[in-house]
Amino acid sequence: MKFTLHDTDSQSKARAGTITTFHGVIETPIFMPVGTVASVKGVHQRELKQDIDPDIILGNTYHLFLRPKTHILREAGGLHKFMGWDRNILTDSGGYQVYSLSANRKIKEEGVKFKSHIDGSMHFFTPENVMEIQRTIGADIIMAFDECTPYPCEYTYAERSMKMTHRWLDRCLAHLEKTPVEYGFDQAFFPIVQGSTFKDLRKRSAEYIANVDAEGNAIGGLSVGEPAEEMYEMTEVVCAILPQDKPRYLMGVGTPINILENIALGIDMFDCVMPTRNARNGMLFTAHGTINIKNKKWENDFSPVDGMGITFVDLEYSKAYLRHLFAANEYLGKQIATIHNLGFYLWLVREARKHILKGDFMEWKNKMVKQMDKRL
Structure with a gap:
């Protein structure tokens, strides 16, 4: 295994690197x-x-x-x-x-x-x-x-x-x-x-x-x-x-x-098991806060699950449909929520890497923490 450190944020200890193994490169x-x-x-x-x-x-x-x-x-x-x-x-x-x-x-x-x-x-x-x-x-x-x-x-x-x-x-x-x-x-x-x-x-x-x-x-x-x-x-x-x-x-x-x-x-x-475990309970993590998709407020919300999401489920399904699946105890709902949450976690660490390399990680991090600390 080889680890290469590419950059460290000037205002924190955040690092961007790569780990290389037999099975490929891991960007950190x-x-x-x-x-x-x-x-x-x-x-x-x-x-x-x-x-x-x-x-x-x-x-x-x-x-x-x-x-x-x-x-x-x-x-x-x-x-x-x-x-x-x-x-x-x-x-x-x-x-x-x-x-x-x-x-x-x-x-x-x-x-x-x-x-x-x-x-x-x-x-x-x-x-x-x-x-x-x-x-x-x-x-x-x-x-x-x-x-x-x-x-x-x-x-x-x-x-x-x-x-x-x-x-x-x-x-x-x-x-x-x-x-x-x-x-x-x-x-x-x-x-x-x-x-x-x-x-x-x-x-x-x-x-x-x-x-x-x-x-x-x-x-x-x-x-x-x-x-x-x-x-x-x-x-x-x-x-x-x-x-x-x-x-x-x-x-x-x-x-x-x-x-x-x-x-x-x-x-x-x-x-962490949190993105998958919480998904099965109807909790979605997003860049603007946390959604409990079981709440009645999403019953007639036909907007995408996450308009900023990176996975196919984020745009192909609506919040109303996903809420319906949970209400009907349909396992597809848990699968959609799991794919969304894992996609969000991977998006988050990759955005962090981009901002470390760009040199504005702390400014971006502080903004994201404030946004994500909300119940939608």
Whole structure:
């Protein structure tokens, strides 16, 4: 993997770069649609490529391990071939999913024992076997196995967890050296900064991760319930330490406003289920605010879903028709809303990149934040 930094905004830390892998070029800043189980929910790969057009999507080790299982992915020739996707893929190591199973998992130094949410079967994740699983999945970018701390979190727990995450990172690195790639292309490896919302822990973790000198670096344990101001503070602390010549990935973030504010702090990569999950509940993100398409006010509004949108659904369907689909519980409504939201997120980060290169990012960002912070 190669990262090239093309420009940095003069009034902020916002960056425009490119990441080049075997499966193509990723222009940053970038948003990665979440394809948890080898599918971006409700979207065909053709629509994903032609209308939403992301350079990279995300899959999840925990879910793919449980279903369809790694032997199926190996027989298929890896996740790219299994799902018919010839662009970049990043896999989350499953640390966040294990965190979310708090009632059904036990964390030890050796790893994490957990109960499947599908059938109740018991499994054990270690830094070593998570690296092996990600080799078999075959993503272009793979993540270290870490523990994601909850919010709020006691300082002593956050420190103990951070130290274990660092030890797990060392084990991941040692095992990767002994585990060859399976499909003929290299995989980039990103470690993860932890430390909850404690500034000194975040600094220590960022320094530890920076010294690993991996191909890129990630920030985890945020967007788990903390106020946005604390998220931004932790991001700023970490970005001041992580190397300038490596991409920075803020995991699980967030709203369109969160994304723009974190771009301004130096983040290059994002993922979040929000655009797809909220779409299925009738919430549409636009450049001028958020629409709850279920509201009666849209019942006879025959204007396009989004006159400024970039996908075919934005102009081909009306707000009244989309509201009708939700009222009728027709799944097509959820698909239309999902395509719109993902298209908007990709438009947003690409506009951010244009304005970073143009030199007026902060002026544009502040205007966009004000516009988007409305309920239409």
